[in-house]
Amino acid sequence: MRVLGVDPGLTRCGVGVVEGVAGRPLTMLGVGVVRTPADADLSHRLLAVEQGIEQWLDEHRPEFVAVERVFSQHNVRTVMGTAQASAVAMLCAARRGIPVALHTPSEVKAAVTGTGRADKAQVGAMVTRLLRLSALPKPADAADALALAICHIWRAPAQNRLQQAVARHTVNATKGRTA
Numbered sequence: 098m099r100v101l102g103v104d105p106g107l108t109r110c111g112v113g114v115v116e117g118v119a120g121r122p123l124t125m126l127g128v129g130v131v132r133t134p135a136d137a138d139l140s141h142r143l144l145a146v147e148q149g150i151e152q153w154l155d156e157h158r159p160e161f162v163a164v165e166r167v168f169s170q171h172n173v174r175t176v177m178g179t180a181q182a183s184a185v186a187m188l189c190a191a192r193r194g195i196p197v198a199l200h201t202p203s204e205v206k207a208a209v210t211g212t213g214r215a216d217k218a219q220v221g222a223m224v225t226r227l228l229r230l231s232a233l234p235k236p237a238d239a240a241d242a243l244a245l246a247i248c249h250i251w252r253a254p255a256q257n258r259l260q261q262a263v264a265r266h267t268v269n270a271t272k273g274r275t276a
Contacts, residue, residue, distance in 0.1 A: 098253065099126070101159035101190075102245030103150065104238045105167070105182035107142050108135055110149065111238030114157040115228065115246035119254050123247060125228040126157055128239045139181075146182050150189045162190040163249035165241070166199040200248050205241070208248035220244050 098118055104111030110131040117123035131149030133142040154162075164187060167180045190197045203213035209223045221233045221240040227247060234240040 098161065098250055099157065099159045100161045100163050100246040100249045101153055101157060102242040102247075102249070103162060103164045103183075103186040104241035104245060105165060105179050105186055106238060107133055107139075107146070107178035107182050109236060109238045110146050110182050110186075111236075111240070111242035112150065112153050113234070113239060113242035113246055114153070114159060115243060115250060117250055119251045123228055123250065125230065125243060127153070128234045128243055129153075130236060130239050143181060143185055146185045147189060150186050154189060154193060154195070159195060161249060161253070162186060162195050162197045163245040164197060164199055165205065165245055166201045168201065198249050198253070200245055200252070204252070205244050205248045208251050209244045217241075 099114065099116045102111075102113045102115065110133075111129075112131060113128040114126040115123050116126055131146055131153075133145045137145075164183050167176060167183050187197050200208075206215040206220055207213040209215070209227065210219050212219075215223075217237045217240075221237060224230075224240045224243045224247065225233050228243065234243060
């Protein structure tokens with residue numbers, strides 16, 4: 098499974114591609130940051146994020162895109178930019194028919210470090226270790242994007258089984274009502 102992880106942001110949008118399957122060593126195929134100038138017009142910044150993500154999709158051809166689920170912050174301006182960048186990433190994937198998964202920061206931290214309360218340094222250290230990298234990916238947005246991809250690879254099999262079970266239950270319940 099090849100996953101593009103996206104840590105959305107307007108100034109720095111972290112992107113990272115990881116390949117592998119749960120229970121086996123994972124491989125980093127690329128990591129980086131799509132940057133936009135803080136003083137640029139919002140529409141131009143969103144366009145730059147879109148162009149950057151499209152380049153990553155063209156180059157790496159992921160099977161899934163994992164995006165950090167936006168959560169409420171005290172700074173509304175920051176959360177709006179994050180939500181807008183997140184929407185751009187989802188749009189780029191949807192345009193190509195690539196499934197998108199949203200993961201909360203605590204889900205990602207728990208998957209990578211074992212605790213949903215891990216700090217950025219712990220996440221970065223575990224990403225470095227799990228991907229057998231010689232150095233910590235920088236900036237933190239890049240490491241967070243890799244963590245999102247790892248989280249999705251590890252969680253996707255269980256999520257797929259759960260979705261299939263719910264679908265079977267729904268079909269069986271519907272058949273029971275019509276019979």
